[in-house]
Amino acid sequence: MTDWAAAGALAIEAVSLQEVSLPLVHPFVSSRGREIERRFWLVGVHAGGVAGWAESVAQEEPLYSEETHATLHQVVVAHLLPRLFAAPLAGPRAVAERLRPIRHHPMAKAALEMAVWDWYGRALGTSLAAWWGSMRTEVPAGVVMGMAASIPELVDTAGARAAEGYRRLKIKIQPGWDLEPLQALRQALPTMALWADANSAYTLGDVGHLAQLDRLGLGLIEQPLDPDDLLDHAALQRRLATPLCLDESIRSVANARHALQLGACRAINVKPGRVGGFGPALDIHALAYRAGVPLWCGGMLESGVGRAANLQLASLPGFTLPGDLSASSRYFTQDIIEPPFQLTAGGTLAVPAGPGIGVTPDAALVQRFSQGAVEWHRP
Numbered sequence: 001m002t003d004w005a006a007a008g009a010l011a012i013e014a015v016s017l018q019e020v021s022l023p024l025v026h027p028f029v030s031s032r033g034r035e036i037e038r039r040f041w042l043v044g045v046h047a048g049g050v051a052g053w054a055e056s057v058a059q060e061e062p063l064y065s066e067e068t069h070a071t072l073h074q075v076v077v078a079h080l081l082p083r084l085f086a087a088p089l090a091g092p093r094a095v096a097e098r099l100r101p102i103r104h105h106p107m108a109k110a111a112l113e114m115a116v117w118d119w120y121g122r123a124l125g126t127s128l129a130a131w132w133g134s135m136r137t138e139v140p141a142g143v144v145m146g147m148a149a150s151i152p153e154l155v156d157t158a159g160a161r162a163a164e165g166y167r168r169l170k171i172k173i174q175p176g177w178d179l180e181p182l183q184a185l186r187q188a189l190p191t192m193a194l195w196a197d198a199n200s201a202y203t204l205g206d207v208g209h210l211a212q213l214d215r216l217g218l219g220l221i222e223q224p225l226d227p228d229d230l231l232d233h234a235a236l237q238r239r240l241a242t243p244l245c246l247d248e249s250i251r252s253v254a255n256a257r258h259a260l261q262l263g264a265c266r267a268i269n270v271k272p273g274r275v276g277g278f279g280p281a282l283d284i285h286a287l288a289y290r291a292g293v294p295l296w297c298g299g300m301l302e303s304g305v306g307r308a309a310n311l312q313l314a315s316l317p318g319f320t321l322p323g324d325l326s327a328s329s330r331y332f333t334q335d336i337i338e339p340p341f342q343l344t345a346g347g348t349l350a351v352p353a354g355p356g357i358g359v360t361p362d363a364a365l366v367q368r369f370s371q372g373a374v375e376w377h378r379p
């Protein structure tokens with residue numbers, strides 16, 4: 001374990017926000033709609049000649065949570081940066097504490113908090129995984145498949161992903177695209193770990209229908225009900241043999257604690273960008289680990305910067321299930337890091353061993369996909 005105090009207090013000198021738009025290889029279709037590009041803010045925290053990096057995960061429309069690409073920028077600039085510039089930070093954990101007066105907006109907070117963690121990792125010369133005491137150097141990779149035009153097309157794609165070495169397939173489901181495609185996949189790939197993500201497309205009234213999925217031996221069903229319906233998830237879990245997993249419902253450490261106490265899930269998808277950053281993600285890890293509830297690391301179609309951050313987190317011992325952690329080429333023809341992430345022969349991704357998140361955005365590649373950049377300096 002590294003003593004973070006060795007890097008001293010961080011007096012942030014400047015924060016840069018560069019808007020990046022990366023075209024997706026294939027449009028990604030879920031019950032929330034269709035995405036053709038991944039637009040995000042590349043956040044840089046600058047001090048003492050060291051830069052820490054993170055990428056934002058809010059989407060352009062508030063279909064995943066209430067935050068958007070635009071609100072994130074507005075909240076960061078108007079409300080969060082003045083608080084970070086106000087006084088030096090004693091360490092990365094101080095960010096969440098400093099930003100606590102601002103209600104919610106976990107994605108906006110995470111974009112800054114994770115860049116500060118990366119800054120500390122680089123200043124100390126340690127990867128975040130090593131800092132947190134993680135012993136794993138690689139993590140099993142899983143892949144998400146958006147909705148396909150037809151079941152044969154879905155089965156073909158699934159076969160291709162299995163051949164590439166992915167150990168777990170997850171498909172997006174919604175009423176009308178659930179039982180049949182999952183049955184077809186189960187038939188085509190009898191031993192594959194198969195998951196289903198509904199992104200809140202169902203209600204508790206669908207319990208009879210969802211119970212039919214029990215016979216397919218799914219690893220889990222992710223977020224079937226509304227994000228605010230923890231009680232309904234608990235009621236549904238009591239009626240299903242298949243473990244439920246929560247994603248959109250878990251936006252804070254308190255949400256995770258409540259879900260565990262209520263029995264609303266038997267697994268949690270942790271995305272550091274969704275819960276306010278690495279600090280809250282580490283706290284959720286500690287809670288779930290004690291409760292014996294397995295975790296896995298989800299994805300928000302991140303570029304290599306966010307992917308590297310997720311891999312640091314996914315190396316922790318409580319992350320026992322394969323994450324939505326794929327090779328860069330799965331989503332992008334060109335990533336903004338070099339080299340891009342590739343799947344190992346064993347169907348894993350290596351946890352970057354360099355300092356901080358372990359990768360650095362390539363300035364020329366960032367420039368190629370940049371929509372503009374602004375830098376704010378400490379007053």
Ligand code: MG
Nearest residue numbers: 197222223247
């Ligand atoms: Mg999900």
